[in-house]
Amino acid sequence: MSIEENIITCLRIRPVQDSEKIIECVDDKSVIIARTKEMFSFEKVFDETKTSDQIFSELGVQNIDQCFEGKNVCMFAYGQTSSGKTFTMKGTKENPGIIPQTINHIFDKMDNESVQLQIKVSFLEIYNETIIDLLNPKEQNIEIREHHSKGIYIQNLTEKVVQSKDEADQLYKQGEANRKFGETSQNTQSSRSHVIFRLNFEVRDSKNPTKTLQSVLNLIDLAGSENIGRSKTEKDTKTKNEGVNINKSLLALSNVINKLSQNNPNQYINYRDSKLTRLLQPCLGGNSRTIVICAVNPSAINYQETRDTLNFGKNAGAIKNVVNINEKQLMDKSSFNKEFIDNFQRENSELKQQVEKSEELMKEKEICIQSMQDQIEELSVIKRNHIEKIMLQNEELNDLRSEIMIIRKKNEDLKQNNQELTQIIQDLREKDSNNSNDLDSQNEVLRLRLQIDQMNENMGKMSQTYQLMQEEGLKLTNQTQILLKTIQDIEIEKTQLIASNKLLSQQVSDMQKKLNQKKAEIQPNTIPQQQQQQNTLLNIVGSSSSQISAPQSNIKNKFFWDDTDKENVNNGNIQDQLATRDKFIMIDEKVDILQRESFILNKQIQQNQQIEELHIQLSQVEHQLINANFKINQLQQEVLTLKSLTSSSESKFNSQGQQRKSFISDCDSSFGDVIHKRSKKDDYNYIKKKIDTEVDSFTLKREIRNLNKKIKSLEGLAETQRIKLQEKIEQIKWVNIVRIKLENRLMEHDLTTDNLLP
Numbered sequence: 005m006s007i008e009e010n011i012i013t014c015l016r017i018r019p020v021q022d023s024e025k026i027i028e029c030v031d032d033k034s035v036i037i038a039r040t041k042e043m044f045s046f047e048k049v050f051d052e053t054k055t056s057d058q059i060f061s062e063l064g065v066q067n068i069d070q071c072f073e074g075k076n077v078c079m080f081a082y083g084q085t086s087s088g089k090t091f092t093m094k095g096t097k098e099n100p101g102i103i104p105q106t107i108n109h110i111f112d113k114m115d116n117e118s119v120q121l122q123i124k125v126s127f128l129e130i131y132n133e134t135i136i137d138l139l140n141p142k143e144q145n146i147e148i149r150e151h152h153s154k155g156i157y158i159q160n161l162t163e164k165v166v167q168s169k170d171e172a173d174q175l176y177k178q179g180e181a182n183r184k185f186g187e188t189s190q191n192t193q194s195s196r197s198h199v200i201f202r203l204n205f206e207v208r209d210s211k212n213p214t215k216t217l218q219s220v221l222n223l224i225d226l227a228g229s230e231n232i233g234r235s236k237t238e239k240d241t242k243t244k245n246e247g248v249n250i251n252k253s254l255l256a257l258s259n260v261i262n263k264l265s266q267n268n269p270n271q272y273i274n275y276r277d278s279k280l281t282r283l284l285q286p287c288l289g290g291n292s293r294t295i296v297i298c299a300v301n302p303s304a305i306n307y308q309e310t311r312d313t314l315n316f317g318k319n320a321g322a323i324k325n326v327v328n329i330n331e332k333q334l335m336d337k338s339s340f341n342k343e344f345i346d347n348f349q350r351e352n353s354e355l356k357q358q359v360e361k362s363e364e365l366m367k368e369k370e371i372c373i374q375s376m377q378d379q380i381e382e383l384s385v386i387k388r389n390h391i392e393k394i395m396l397q398n399e400e401l402n403d404l405r406s407e408i409m410i411i412r413k414k415n416e417d418l419k420q421n422n423q424e425l426t427q428i429i430q431d432l433r434e435k436d437s438n439n440s441n442d443l444d445s446q447n448e449v450l451r452l453r454l455q456i457d458q459m460n461e462n463m464g465k466m467s468q469t470y471q472l473m474q475e476e477g478l479k480l481t482n483q484t485q486i487l488l489k490t491i492q493d494i495e496i497e498k499t500q501l502i503a504s505n506k507l508l509s510q511q512v513s514d515m516q517k518k519l520n521q522k523k524a525e526i527q528p529n530t531i532p533q534q535q536q537q538q539n540t541l542l543n544i545v546g547s548s549s550s551q552i553s554a555p556q557s558n559i560k561n562k563f564f565w566d567d568t569d570k571e572n573v574n575n576g577n578i579q580d581q582l583a584t585r586d587k588f589i590m591i592d593e594k595v596d597i598l599q600r601e602s603f604i605l606n607k608q609i610q611q612n613q614q615i616e617e618l619h620i621q622l623s624q625v626e627h628q629l630i631n632a633n634f635k636i637n638q639l640q641q642e643v644l645t646l647k648s649l650t651s652s653s654e655s656k657f658n659s660q661g662q663q664r665k666s667f668i669s670d671c672d673s674s675f676g677d678v679i680h681k682r683s684k685k686d687d688y689n690y691i692k693k694k695i696d697t698e699v700d701s702f703t704l705k706r707e708i709r710n711l712n713k714k715i716k717s718l719e720g721l722a723e724t725q726r727i728k729l730q731e732k733i734e735q736i737k738w739v740n741i742v743r744i745k746l747e748n749r750l751m752e753h754d755l756t757t758d759n760l761l762p
């Protein structure tokens with residue numbers, strides 16, 4: 005039974021903030037565009053006050069129920085982006101749309117009316133002109149096919165039988181999660197694809213068990229048409245491309261609708277222009293009840309899009325579909341059995357053929373498997389060999405790594421040595437131009453080796469010399485100690501001498517005092533001539549010894565003059581004359597004593613002067629001694645420094661020599677081991693480093709030689725100083741002897757003078 009009916013069109017106006025709306029509802033079936041007063045009629049107009057529940061109960065229930073009667077039903081929302089299509093079809097958690105409400109309704113109806121129903125669910129998406137199975141998005145091979153009896157169908161699309169509301173709901177949610185959404189200028193959660201949620205009904209007719217009713221319910225949420233020029237996402241190539249594809253498919257849909265609306269049976273309808281129109285083909289002018297929900301956003305800015313949608317609805321409403329009740333006649337028992345047996349036999353023969361083919365295939369596969377097993381075996385052997393080889397190579401590699409590590413370490417050491425030695429070589433080259441040109445040659449290496457051997461010999465000798473020097477150094481130290489002791493003794497003697505000198509000075513001053521006393525005693529009893537003589541004597545005492553002889557002769561002259569005078573006075577009192585003469589004799593004697601005393605004093609003064617000179621000499625000698633001591637200390641210090649230098653150089657030389665020896669032997673052995681693995685450059689570097697090491701040894705030995713020379717020269721200097729010191733000591737000894745002699749003389753003189761004193 006077929007029923008011709010128009011596509012049912014409804015309008016849903018979404019609520020907007022804009023005060024100026026471009027459409028006005030005339031009644032619940034028509035609207036007019038405010039500006040143009042164009043009127044558009046629909047089966048139903050749902051203004052912004054209508055809820056999703058109301059829409060479903062007024063529009064959904066009655067149409068979906070058609071599926072239970074074997075009629076195909078298709079319901080889709082059409083409109084610009086952000087007009088409320090998804091809100092209408094899917095809805096939100098609080099306001100579930102048509103699809104979730106349909107699921108509820110179907111299973112509620114099944115339960116309530118005991119309908120024997122089998123439902124299969126499939127869910128697909130058309131994204132950028134590609135069909136994606138939303139229940140199995142990994143499936144790539146999804147294609148639209150057409151069958152003479154089945155009609156248009158989708159190959160490999162997942163179809164799942166669902167027994168309950170929850171199962172269906174679960175599948176819907178699963179598909180929704182795989183769906184493509186994105187942000188557009190007008191919608192942050194914009195559908196970037198068309199989605200078709202499909203339910204296949206198979207209803208067993210309770211009145212006639214030989215019949216089943218079969219129908220398909222397509223619930224479609226189309227992607228919104230988008231003004232790409234106005235889109236802020238223009239820069240985003242991906243979004244732009246999506247927009248282009250969406251618009252292209254919607255244009256194809258619009259074209260199909262346009263043509264169909266003209267109701268010209270001869271007109272060619274190009275359903276193949278897009279996947280969308282191809283899939284919707286049965287719903288557009290075919291066997292389906294189709295409900296188009298036109299969704300509009302009535303803001304002034306959307307005037308053109310709203311008008312287009314209204315026109316789309318108008319055109320769609322003009323399309324006539326032929327709705328059939330899709331029955332499937334089930335056979336009676338005998339014909340059913342016959343058909344069943346026929347089918348069974350056909351299937352059986354098909355299966356036999358398949359089995360034969362499979363067996364052939366099996367054999368081929370077995371052969372293949374066998375050859376593959378053989379190959380696997382061969383490969384296993386090869387693999388084992390390879391593993392063994394790899395293990396060996398790994399071991400070799402590890403050995404090589406450790407060798408490389410050692411060589412690297414040595415190279416680093418050598419680099420360091422090289423840096424030091426390069427400088428030395430440069431010096432050597434400057435000093436010895438003959439050597440400079442030959443350093444790189446093997447001959448030079450040999451020559452250097454000879455030199456090194458010679459130097460080693462010299463080193464042995466030098467070590468002996470060094471020992472001798474040490475012994476001499478010890479001797480020198482002892483001598484120095486003795487000298488120091490002597491200096492100390494001299495110091496003590498010097499102090500004693502100073503004390504004696506003071507004593508002597510005191511004695512001299514005492515003597516002068518005594519002399520003055522004598523003078524004072526003589527003065528009152530002397531005649532003017534005597535006074536003159538006394539004065540002369542005092543003058544003599546105070547002057548040098550050479551001046552003494554003149555006053556003596558004067559005194560004597562005086563005596564002679566006195567004798568003449570005596571004769572002159574003979575004519576007077578003889579007694580007085582005799583007394584006077586005695587007096588004169590006594591004075592004469594006293595004068596003699598004084599003259600002697602004066603002479604002794606002069607001697608003492610001379611000796612004092614000598615002692616003073618000796619003191620000066622002594623202090624000079626002491627000063628020299630201090631200098632010599634200081635120099636000796638310096639020399640000792642230098643000797644010590646040189647000793648430490650020599651010992652450190654020697655130890656450095658020994659350790660470096662040891663290192664070099666071990667390094668050279670290591671290098672030799674490493675070189676021998678890895679010679680086949682090393683390049684010529686390595687060999688060159690190796691030889692160069694060896695030469696450098698030997699040059700280093702040569703330089704060190706030369707340093708030691710220089711140091712030893714220096715030690716020798718210092719020792720010579722020390723010896724000279726020691727001799728000088730010895731001389732000084734001799735001088736001091738001599739001074740002491742002189743001093744002692746002088747002291748003895750002074751002692752003797754003291755005694756003499758004491759006797760002379762009254």
Ligand SMILES: Nc1ncnc2c1ncn2[C@@H]1O[C@H](COP(=O)(O)OP(=O)(O)OP(=O)(O)O)[C@@H](O)[C@H]1O
Pocket residue numbers: 017018019052083084085086087088089090091092188191193194195196226227228229299
């Ligand atoms: N009738 C309505 N009542 C309340 N909110 C609505 C209504 N219609 C749409 N909206 C809201 O408007 C926004 C856009 O709606 P929706 O995503 O359904 O548009 P769309 O036409 O599907 O857009 P697109 O084509 O870009 O996917 C959503 O936030 C939605 O919740």
